[in-house]
Amino acid sequence: MPKKICVEDAVGKQLSHDITEIRKGEFKGRAFKKGHVIRHEDVCHFHRLGKQHVYVDAQEKGYLHENEAVVCLAEAFCGHGVFWEGEPAEGKLKLQAAHDGLLKVEVPELTQINMLGELMCATRHTNTMVKAGDVVAATRAIPLLIDRKVVAAAVSITSEKGGILSVKPLKKASVGILITGNEVYHGIIDDQFESILRSKIDSIGSVVKEVAFAPDSSRFISETITRFIASGVDLILTTGGMSVDPDDVTRMGVIEAGAVECVYGSPVLPGAMFMIAYIGNIPVLGVPACGIYHTTTMLDLIVPRVLAGDRIGRKDVAVMGHGGLCLDCKTCQYPLCPFGK
Numbered sequence: 001m002p003k004k005i006c007v008e009d010a011v012g013k014q015l016s017h018d019i020t021e022i023r024k025g026e027f028k029g030r031a032f033k034k035g036h037v038i039r040h041e042d043v044c045h046f047h048r049l050g051k052q053h054v055y056v057d058a059q060e061k062g063y064l065h066e067n068e069a070v071v072c073l074a075e076a077f078c079g080h081g082v083f084w085e086g087e088p089a090e091g092k093l094k095l096q097a098a099h100d101g102l103l104k105v106e107v108p109e110l111t112q113i114n115m116l117g118e119l120m121c122a123t124r125h126t127n128t129m130v131k132a133g134d135v136v137a138a139t140r141a142i143p144l145l146i147d148r149k150v151v152a153a154a155v156s157i158t159s160e161k162g163g164i165l166s167v168k169p170l171k172k173a174s175v176g177i178l179i180t181g182n183e184v185y186h187g188i189i190d191d192q193f194e195s196i197l198r199s200k201i202d203s204i205g206s207v208v209k210e211v212a213f214a215p216d217s218s219r220f221i222s223e224t225i226t227r228f229i230a231s232g233v234d235l236i237l238t239t240g241g242m243s244v245d246p247d248d249v250t251r252m253g254v255i256e257a258g259a260v261e262c263v264y265g266s267p268v269l270p271g272a273m274f275m276i277a278y279i280g281n282i283p284v285l286g287v288p289a290c291g292i293y294h295t296t297t298m299l300d301l302i303v304p305r306v307l308a309g310d311r312i313g314r315k316d317v318a319v320m321g322h323g324g325l326c327l328d329c330k331t332c333q334y335p336l337c338p339f340g341k
Helices: 040-048 066-077 107-114 148-159 193-203 218-231 250-256 298-307 314-321
Strands: 004-006 019-023 027-032 053-055 063-065 092-097 101-105 119-123 135-141 145-147 165-168 174-180 207-214 235-239 260-264 275-279 282-287
Touching (some): 027 040, 063 066, 063 148, 066 092, 066 119, 066 135, 066 145, 066 148, 101 298, 107 119, 135 165, 145 148, 174 193, 174 218, 193 207, 193 235, 207 218, 218 235, 218 250, 235 298, 250 275, 282 298
Parallel strands (some): 174 207, 174 235
Antiparallel strands (some): 004 053, 063 145, 092 135, 101 165, 260 275
């Protein structure tokens, strides 16, 4: 282990660890870096930091210095689309997004790693949208010297997954919007959905290819969806006809068009009557009326995931009940809020 000696006796020797300096309201950071050769003029600085002793000897065999350890951890934790750079400080490194996309965290593996002790990794929530350069996690070796076996165990946990953090780019989809309902189709009321959905699609980098209107007819809805698919759309959004009234036939029309894996209903508010189905590999998302009256709904949680390549099933939807309650704030702060997390 490093030997503790008086600062005055350490002149000419190398520090075995970083020394932190804190000046309230002014500065917190590294005053002296590991490996710094202590000079006579440094002695007074150490005393001002309250340091009468320092550690200078080499570490024991079988242990890694905190800065060496955290580099091993960062390398292991970073999957596709996540990187680290720079030098570690006080055994800590930040991990960043290499490009825009959807952050994915392997939560069970993260928990296993944090159960090991002597090291830690803190992340943002999985399925969070991030921009290139955003910090998505930070990892740290907790003691000055860390057992190599602990570091090896953490690295081993990540090996099968190729990292525990990744950022998946979103597909730039061609989107078809089908607005259903007799009252809109026959011009009795004005449609309110198109502008809302266009704005949401534009904001994530995709393009609305076609908008169509349909009456409350499952056959008409099915035929329109089939035409959308033939035209080459990658994603279909349907609106209206999602509740329990007898003339709400949108789901039936989607199924008649060939949908499988149809999940209707979600433990998310707003969005309890949301639908997710697939026709081949094309997602069909049924948006209930709440999409008009609420700024953020189940749709905002699901669209990034399907465009990142997730195939959403019943279990994926079921777990969203935890964190699925929107507080309907007067001014929507999403995504800087608990909704969907």
